[in-house]
Amino acid sequence: MKKIVILISGRGSNMEALLAANLPCTIAAVISNRADAEGLGIARNHGIPTAVVAHKDFADRETFDAALAKTLDVYQADIVVLAGFMRILTARFVNRYRGKLINIHPSLLPAYPGTHTHARALQDGVKIHGCTVHFVTPDLDHGPIIIQAAIPVLQDDTEQILAERLLYQEHRIYQQAVRWLCQGQIELDHNNYVRFRFPKQAGYSLISPGLE
Numbered sequence: 001m002k003k004i005v006i007l008i009s010g011r012g013s014n015m016e017a018l019l020a021a022n023l024p025c026t027i028a029a030v031i032s033n034r035a036d037a038e039g040l041g042i043a044r045n046h047g048i049p050t051a052v053v054a055h056k057d058f059a060d061r062e063t064f065d066a067a068l069a070k071t072l073d074v075y076q077a078d079i080v081v082l083a084g085f086m087r088i089l090t091a092r093f094v095n096r097y098r099g100k101l102i103n104i105h106p107s108l109l110p111a112y113p114g115t116h117t118h119a120r121a122l123q124d125g126v127k128i129h130g131c132t133v134h135f136v137t138p139d140l141d142h143g144p145i146i147i148q149a150a151i152p153v154l155q156d157d158t159e160q161i162l163a164e165r166l167l168y169q170e171h172r173i174y175q176q177a178v179r180w181l182c183q184g185q186i187e188l189d190h191n192n193y194v195r196f197r198f199p200k201q202a203g204y205s206l207i208s209p210g211l212e
């Protein structure tokens, strides 16, 4: 069984959904760059080993990432799952885990990379918003896409309501992506395309607002 390590910085709801998903892998550890990350307590309650590599203890990104990689080696991570991990990783780190490092982002990439994705989507008046699981490359929030979920933006949506509705979908697609990766059903090819061992087809289309 492959070993995965989940990296978090805060609440850890995506991590918690992965812990509950009965995945075909061993969750070897949860690591945070912040000692006060809420998710650490949740992981401990699930009996998962935790570690803190505090970015504040390091002079620069290179030395922080080197310490992070060392900790990942302790747990012999085959796959590294970023779940609300709020640090930009160096190209050296990202390249070391090429094809084994994935992230979830709360927008339909390549739209809205970066932060405040829900507020920006509302501001633009988009009618469809969503979330994306992608392989991480040195190009921030632009890695090859594994799976996306789309949801309609409703008339009375606030940033918080939209975020909550989307979070539910994040939890659904992240476990699917991790499952595919653990089972060797997807891989990142040399051209940076995500290859599925079996072709995956869309189930239905989302039109928003709905047709009459």
Ligand code: GRF
Binding pocket: 008, 010, 011, 012, 013, 014, 015, 083, 084, 085, 104, 105, 106, 131, 167, 170
């Ligand atoms: C999620 O919205 C995720 O897409 C983004 O950060 C948030 C983390 O939430 N990268 P949680 O810590 O998993 O609850």
